[in-house]
Amino acid sequence: MDAQADLVDRARRGDRTAYDAVVSACWDDVFAFVAARSVALEEADELTQEAFVAAWFSLASYEERDAFGGWVKGIARNLLRRRRAARATTDLAAVADMIAERLDHDDGAGEDDRERLARLRGCFDRLPEHLRLLATKRFAEDLPLATLCQHLRRTRASIANALTRIRATLRECVERPGSSA
Amino acid sequence: MSERIDELTQAWLDGDLDAAEIAEIRVALADPQMLARVTAHVREHQLLRGALRSDPASAARRVAAVIAARERGRPGSSRMAVIRARIGAPSAWRWMAAAAVLAIAVGVAAWTLVPWAAPAQVVVAEATAGSSLVRDGSRIALVPGLALRPQDRLEIPAIPADGAVAVRYADGSHLTVHADAAVRLWDADGAKRVALERGEVRGDIAPQPAGKAMRLSAPQAEAEVVGTRFSLVAADGVTRLAVSEGTVSLRRVDGSVSLVHAGGSAEAGANATEPAPRALLDFDFEDGARPPEAVVGRVETGPARAGNRGCITGVLDGDSRFCRVMLDAGEGATLFVFEDGLELRFDYWIDGGAASLDAYVWDDTQQDSFGSRDRFAPVPAARTWASATMRLDEWRTPDGRRLRAGDRIRQLTIQPGSEGGVLHLDNLTLVRPPGP
Numbered sequence: 001m002d003a004q005a006d007l008v009d010r011a012r013r014g015d016r017t018a019y020d021a022v023v024s025a026c027w028d029d030v031f032a033f034v035a036a037r038s039v040a041l042e043e044a045d046e047l048t049q050e051a052f053v054a055a056w057f058s059l060a061s062y063e064e065r066d067a068f069g070g071w072v073k074g075i076a077r078n079l080l081r082r083r084r085a086a087r088a089t090t091d092l093a094a095v096a097d098m099i100a101e102r103l104d105h106d107d108g109a110g111e112d113d114r115e116r117l118a119r120l121r122g123c124f125d126r127l128p129e130h131l132r133l134l135a136t137k138r139f140a141e142d143l144p145l146a147t148l149c150q151h152l153r154r155t156r157a158s159i160a161n162a163l164t165r166i167r168a169t170l171r172e173c174v175e176r177p178g179s180s181a
Numbered sequence: 182m183s184e185r186i187d188e189l190t191q192a193w194l195d196g197d198l199d200a201a202e203i204a205e206i207r208v209a210l211a212d213p214q215m216l217a218r219v220t221a222h223v224r225e226h227q228l229l230r231g232a233l234r235s236d237p238a239s240a241a242r243r244v245a246a247v248i249a250a251r252e253r254g255r256p257g258s259s260r261m262a263v264i265r266a267r268i269g270a271p272s273a274w275r276w277m278a279a280a281a282v283l284a285i286a287v288g289v290a291a292w293t294l295v296p297w298a299a300p301a302q303v304v305v306a307e308a309t310a311g312s313s314l315v316r317d318g319s320r321i322a323l324v325p326g327l328a329l330r331p332q333d334r335l336e337i338p339a340i341p342a343d344g345a346v347a348v349r350y351a352d353g354s355h356l357t358v359h360a361d362a363a364v365r366l367w368d369a370d371g372a373k374r375v376a377l378e379r380g381e382v383r384g385d386i387a388p389q390p391a392g393k394a395m396r397l398s399a400p401q402a403e404a405e406v407v408g409t410r411f412s413l414v415a416a417d418g419v420t421r422l423a424v425s426e427g428t429v430s431l432r433r434v435d436g437s438v439s440l441v442h443a444g445g446s447a448e449a450g451a452n453a454t455e456p457a458p459r460a461l462l463d464f465d466f467e468d469g470a471r472p473p474e475a476v477v478g479r480v481e482t483g484p485a486r487a488g489n490r491g492c493i494t495g496v497l498d499g500d501s502r503f504c505r506v507m508l509d510a511g512e513g514a515t516l517f518v519f520e521d522g523l524e525l526r527f528d529y530w531i532d533g534g535a536a537s538l539d540a541y542v543w544d545d546t547q548q549d550s551f552g553s554r555d556r557f558a559p560v561p562a563a564r565t566w567a568s569a570t571m572r573l574d575e576w577r578t579p580d581g582r583r584l585r586a587g588d589r590i591r592q593l594t595i596q597p598g599s600e601g602g603v604l605h606l607d608n609l610t611l612v613r614p615p616g617p
Contacts (some may be wrong), residue, residue, distance in 0.1 A: 015247070020241045025235035035231040044231060045240075045332070046317070046606045052244045070198045095193070095203060098210045120232035137398070141231035147378060152434060153402065153418055153450070164191065171227060179330050 008068050012059045026069040032114045033073045037080055037103040046055050047083065051076035116174060123173035127166065134159075135166050186215050188220045213321075234369050238370045243331065303329040303366050308353070309344035312337045331367035337380065354395075355388045372396070382415040388490070392468050402433045402449035411441075419450040428489060428608070430465055438463040440608050461517040462508070462593075462611035466491035474516065477507035477594075483605040484530045486566055492530075492607035495596060503539075505596035515545065517586040519609060523573040527595070527609040530566050537598030540571060546588040551576040566607075573611075 003104055004025060010018035015031065030051060035044040055062070055072045084100055137148060145163075149156050189206045296446065297549045308323035314333045321327075323335065339361035344574065346358045350373065358364050362380020362486055365371070374393035375382065382397065386406050389395055395406040397413050399420040404413055409427025413420065422431045422439075423446040431447045433437045438460035439447035463471055469491050471480045483492035495504035510516040517523075541552030553576050577583055584590075593611075596601050597604050 016245060019248075020245050023236040023241035023244050027240045031231055031240075032228065035227040038227060044227065049240065049244055049247065052240075053247045056244075056248050095207050095210065097549065098207075098216060099220055099223050102216050103224060117228055117232050117482065122229055124229075124232060131435065133403075135229075136233060137232045137400075137434075148401070150400075150418075167229070171225060 003066065005064060008059075008062070008064070010057070012062070019056060022068065024048065027052075029069045029114045029119060030072050030076055030119045034076045034080065035075075035117075037100065047076055047079050050079055054079070057149060119174045120170060123170050126173065127169065131166050131169070134162055138163060183215075183218065185209075186218060187222070190219045194223065194226045194402060198613045236369055239331075239368050240356040242368075251501060301348040303348050303350055305329070305346060306349040307345070307347040309337065309346065309360075310345045311340075312344065318568075329366060331365075331592070333365065335362075335364050335366070335589050337362045346483075350387075352387045353391075355384065356386075357383045359383070374398075377413060377415050377420075380413050381412060381416075383410075383412040388589065389563075390472050394468050400434075402431050405430045405432070419448055421448045422446060426487075428467065429553065430463065430466065430467075433462075435614050438610065438612075440465055440610065460612045462609065464493070464609045466493050466607060472508075474508040474510060475506065476509040478606075479503055483607070484564075484566065489607065492605045493526075493609075495604035495606070504595040504602060505594055506604065506606050507595075508593045510591050515528070515591060516542075516593060517590050519544070519573060519584045519590055520586050520613060521574050522613055523611060524613075525571045525593075525609075525611050526569065528566055528568050530564065530606040531597060532564050532603045538569065538604075539598045540593070540595045541576070542590045542594075543572070543592035544584060545591045547582070547585070549578050549582070551578055551582075551584050 004022065006019045007022045007025075011022055017127045027048065031044065031048045034051070038044040048160065051072050054075050058075070062068065080100070084097055113143060124132065124135065136149075138145070145156060148154075148159050152159065186206070189202055190208070192202065193206060206219075210219060216379065286571070305323050305325055305327045307325060312323040312335070313320045314323055314327075314329070314335045315321075316330060316333050329335075329348065335346060335358060337344055337360055342360050342376040344360040348356050348358070350356075352362075354373070354377065356366070359381040363378040363380065364380065364382060365376045368374065369500045370393075371390065372393040373386075373389070377399045378395060379400075384395075384397075386395055386409055395404065397404045398411055399415040401415070401418075401420040402422070404411070404422050406429050409429055410425040411427075411429050412423045414427075415421075420431075422429060422441055426438050429441050431441055431449060433439075433449040440463070441447045464475070466472075466480050467490050469480060469498070471478070471493070475497060477494060478493040479496055480491055480493050482490065483494060491507050495506045497504055508516055525540065533537070539553060541550050543550055551573075553571055569572050573584060590607075595604070595606060595609075
């Protein structure tokens, strides 16, 4: 029995500490899967958390022959679909749904999400400091564009250009052969 | 068309689409190629946000807290129901199908039945009426005892002007958010994090564990705190830090850094009245960790100073008989690029009768060593902390050559001017003072 299987087995017998370790080990994998299929990061974070909670309450039904992370992803996928079905029918929601549906149906596209996530982190660390700070404020702290413009005393176009440059730099870095975390 | 759809996608990701543009993107998405293009952008965007925000250890703690809350709130809970089901369940495949449904039902039902019991790391201690938080798009009144979740955004109204919300951390630290403020608090693997969008927060922070300094980000700057009293204000395009006890570093969006000691203050932003020196190097050693550049030296508590927790102590290196501290970017790398006006500033404590300090750099561009030998003011007093400022454009080689703008500097060494003795350094910065 490998280390993770042992932890899952202990979790099935009610060991919370073991389950904490399982969640820590699988979080990035499941989160990357959900994030790549979500239209809002808050949704990805919340749904990943919900999937792990639901998995705990359903541990009895987990089949050891399946990878635990894969099993939790299945739960997460169901949660995503339920969330989409419950979404209001506005124009904006329709756009979100079209994209979410496509993300969901891109079979196999998520297979390398975890690796891409790790590479992104490595590439992010190599950004110039001022771009790292801006990216952190926008993407990690989620400050709205308007707030950034106001506080940094820069125009919307200037901030948007900087964000586009950050995305392009990261994309190029991630896709460069040999780039690693 | 592709360019336009890219533009619309970015605007959408930035939450910046108006109704006409939403309609436009909706029509465009009917084209499978456009849909694929947008989807690729969205996936990339989400992974980027995920990469910066995913934190498995704190996520595991959140999951554990939710599980605990749901189990506490449901006597004879669904967890128990699942266990009973397992005992009587011979067919795994049958239960596999049922479990998917059960898992979701448990999640959704428990969510609606059980009040949130947060990780108990941050709890509202006091709150002025009218203060609220935004959670999952809903507004919730702030009341004493309410536990905060990582995504909560606290909003304190402008009226009354003396309104405030106080939150308490598990380690006894307190943070007070004053009127007309918006702030978010979360935990990053055991380290406190605060994002101040606007307004003022004041902190009374217990000493934080090594490597887990509290960070407060504001629009123009980020403050790092290891245990102190301070206030951080973000208003009118300026972020202002005032420290009443201990030391806090303020890192501005432009990369410049100020170390603010007890009784001091610093500002950041276009409207700041205090011009900010630009820091090319900045080490306060408060987190107890040795920076990777510090290839010679040992980070430790050092001689006591109120509100200070760490410094770097010189060690004997190789055959040297000087107790030195050396920063080295590594073979082929650059510690900093020299420019006119650079000042090296640091606090020091020296013992062993040394009459002076010696500092020098290795210049990769000129392939030579440039130093301050015999040019630095004598050490004023042994066995007490003192501050030093050295101008690098005064440094020379033994034959009188100077550093040139654009020179790539790989190493910086500071040591006593004579052999033996002990040297402690702290708050070491290399700054370019603001121009006229």
